[in-house]
Amino acid sequence: MSKGLRIAGAIGVALAALIFAFAVGRPIKVLPRMAPAPPFELLDPWGKPVSAPREDAKITLYTFGALRDDEGMARIRAFYDKAHRALSDAGFADAVEFVFITVDPDHDDPEALRRAIASPPTVRSLPPQMMPLTGSWIAIRMVVGTGFGVYFQPPAVEAHQGAGQLAAALPPPKYDPTVIVVDRDHVIRARYALNQFDTGTLVRDVNLLVKEANAQGATRWIYEGAHLFLCYPR
Amino acid sequence: MNRLVLAGVLLLVVLGIAGAHLWGGRPPSLQLGSNADDLIDRPGSYYGATFDPPRQAPDFVLYDQYGDEYRLHEQRGNVVVMFFGYTSCPDVCPGTLAQYRHVKRLLQEKLEDAADRVQFVFVTVDPQRDTQERLREYISLFDSDFKGLWADADTLQQVWRDYGIIVERVDAPESSAGYLINHSATSYVLDAQGNLRLVHFYGMADEQVAHDLEQLILEAKAL
Numbered sequence: 001m002s003k004g005l006r007i008a009g010a011i012g013v014a015l016a017a018l019i020f021a022f023a024v025g026r027p028i029k030v031l032p033r034m035a036p037a038p039p040f041e042l043l044d045p046w047g048k049p050v051s052a053p054r055e056d057a058k059i060t061l062y063t064f065g066a067l068r069d070d071e072g073m074a075r076i077r078a079f080y081d082k083a084h085r086a087l088s089d090a091g092f093a094d095a096v097e098f099v100f101i102t103v104d105p106d107h108d109d110p111e112a113l114r115r116a117i118a119s120p121p122t123v124r125s126l127p128p129q130m131m132p133l134t135g136s137w138i139a140i141r142m143v144v145g146t147g148f149g150v151y152f153q154p155p156a157v158e159a160h161q162g163a164g165q166l167a168a169a170l171p172p173p174k175y176d177p178t179v180i181v182v183d184r185d186h187v188i189r190a191r192y193a194l195n196q197f198d199t200g201t202l203v204r205d206v207n208l209l210v211k212e213a214n215a216q217g218a219t220r221w222i223y224e225g226a227h228l229f230l231c232y233p234r
Numbered sequence: 235m236n237r238l239v240l241a242g243v244l245l246l247v248v249l250g251i252a253g254a255h256l257w258g259g260r261p262p263s264l265q266l267g268s269n270a271d272d273l274i275d276r277p278g279s280y281y282g283a284t285f286d287p288p289r290q291a292p293d294f295v296l297y298d299q300y301g302d303e304y305r306l307h308e309q310r311g312n313v314v315v316m317f318f319g320y321t322s323c324p325d326v327c328p329g330t331l332a333q334y335r336h337v338k339r340l341l342q343e344k345l346e347d348a349a350d351r352v353q354f355v356f357v358t359v360d361p362q363r364d365t366q367e368r369l370r371e372y373i374s375l376f377d378s379d380f381k382g383l384w385a386d387a388d389t390l391q392q393v394w395r396d397y398g399i400i401v402e403r404v405d406a407p408e409s410s411a412g413y414l415i416n417h418s419a420t421s422y423v424l425d426a427q428g429n430l431r432l433v434h435f436y437g438m439a440d441e442q443v444a445h446d447l448e449q450l451i452l453e454a455k456a457l
Contacts, residue, residue: 039400039418051400136292138430139398142420146283146433156287 019229026231028222031189031208037182038147042101042133042140045114050133053186058097059209061202062180063130063194064150066104066172067116073124075177075194076100080127086199092206098130103152103175105140108132144175148188151176183209204233280449281442282423282432291422291430292396296357296389299370299382304355307428312353313450314424315434318399320360321372322411326419326436331356331376333440338377340444341451351426351451354380359394359401359417361387397422423447426454 022028041051052060063079065072080098087093102108108116113132119125126132135143137154144150152175177194181202190205215223291306298304306314315334319327334354341348356373358364361384364372369382384390394401402416423432423446431450434443 040398041395041400049395051402136396136398137289138292138396138422141285142398142433154287154289 019225022225023229023231026226026229028226029208029231029233030212030223030226031181031183031205032230032232033227034188034191035149037180037186037188038143039186040135040139040143040147042135042143043110045110045117045132047110050131057184057186059095059184059206059213060097060099060182062099062101062148062182064101064103064144064148064152064175064178066102066175067108067112067124067126068104069172070124072172072175072177073126077121077125077127079179079194079197080130082197082199083202084127084129086203087206090203090207092203092210095210096206098127100126100130100132101140101144102132102134103140103144103150103154103173105134105137106170107172108134110134148178148180150178150180181205181209184213208233280432280446281438282434282446284432285430288425288429288431290428291424292393294389294393294396296383296385296393297366299366299373299384301366304381304383306424309353309424310428311426311454312351313426313447313454314353314355315447316355316357316397316422316424318357318359318394318397318401318417319419320358320415320417321364321368322360323415324411327356328376330419330421330436331373331380333443334380335376336440337444337447340440341447344444344448345451348448348451349379351454352447355383356380357383357393358390359399359415361385361390423450425450426457 037052039052041049044050061083063076065076067073084093084098087096102113113126113134116124116126116132117128117130121127134140141154145152152173154173155170179192179194179197180188181190181192183189189209192201212223293305293307295303295305317327317330317334319330321327331354338349338352338354341352345351354377356369358369364382364384366384369384373380373382385393393399399418400416401418404414404416406412406414419436421434421443422430423434425431432446434446
């Protein structure tokens with residue numbers, strides 16, 4: 001065997017060993033690209049359309065709820081307080097934005113959202129830093145249910161109307177309290193059950209996303225390799 | 235010897251990938267929609283995603299390709315399949331209308347009165363270019379019984395918003411069209427009572443779409 005071939009072979013073996021070590025040792029970790037987040041156009045508290053994806057998007061934490069669901073709103077407020085504090089302490093406050101999408105669009109119109117962010121902190125208010133969004137009931141079902149895959153069950157309007165109730169008097173929809181993490185490219189990267197949420201995992205995940213987003217040149221390829229070899233945090 | 239080295243390298247690469255999958259497991263994914271291939275033919279089973287509970291579809295008044303008013307609530311009694319697109323669309327819209335034409339034929343093979351029971355509706359997302367004449371010409375390429383709906387931009391914008399349709403104009407100076415429009419590629423299906431029942435996603439098989447429509451026609455007949 002010629003010397004050149006031996007060198008090439010040695011480089012190949014070294015490279016393969018490196019790939020093997022990379023795959024097993026996972027020196028770089030990434031969050032999985034779970035699915036594209038749904039594109040949408042919804043309304044903000046001033047009735048202006050807000051669309052996604054956007055070019056200037058940040059890492060976004062989506063939560064879902066109904067303003068008149070006191071228990072659910074208390075959970076969302078607690079989530080926001082804990083998450084915001086933990087992310088600020090870790091230096092990621094500016095890297096992340098919080099979005100709340102109502103699952104109760106018949107009740108939570110832009111005016112209701114405006115009241116929720118303007119009122120002093122109560123069980124039904126939203127932190128002013130959290131962007132609340134609403135839309136038509138079809139848009140909400142398509143974005144929240146079909147797009148984000150969050151279970152929610154609106155009340156049967158006709159069944160209640162038969163009993164003489166108006167749509168506004170219906171109970172709020174049942175839903176799965178969830179946080180979904182979407183990266184700057186509008187891809188879903190993580191989801192947590194809101195009642196099992198822990199700030200350590202959130203900070204770790206945001207840290208991974210920020211590092212990956214900042215990777216340039218050859219490092220970018222290493223991150224792509226990490227995706228190929230499923231180098232996910234345990 | 236050369237072959238041995240090559241085989242060794244390949245073996246290590248394969249081991250690396252296998253190791254990653256063994257250690258890391260499968261990448262997580264979201265289960266969206268319900269497109270089970272093994273769905274059996276039974277009432278109440280659909281290939282499309284269902285609106286549960288069903289609810290009255292938002293009403294609108296637009297104009298068809300013949301200049302006649304088209305009031306959605308007057309279509310009760312028919313199953314309505316609604317798609318949002320534009321006549322300069324290079325791919326999804328002609329593909330969807332061609333699918334509708336085939337689906338209609340499949341339904342006619344099964345149900346004699348299918349043509350009278352289903353209405354295929356194409357709502358423009360390009361009011362600037364899609365005039366009545368242009369829609370008439372375009373729709374006739376597929377089936378003149380399909381409805382091509384248009385109105386002024388403000389009226390259409392409200393309809394798009396009500397139905398959660400994304401419409402985004404993208405300049406394409408290199409194209410003779412001048413601009414393209416990114417838009418939602420889903421079809422909505424309304425039952426004979428005007429309730430929004432199903433969403434069909436682009437890429438579903440013609441037979442699956444036909445199956446769902448047949449179910450809703452049979453349901454309407456049973457009322």
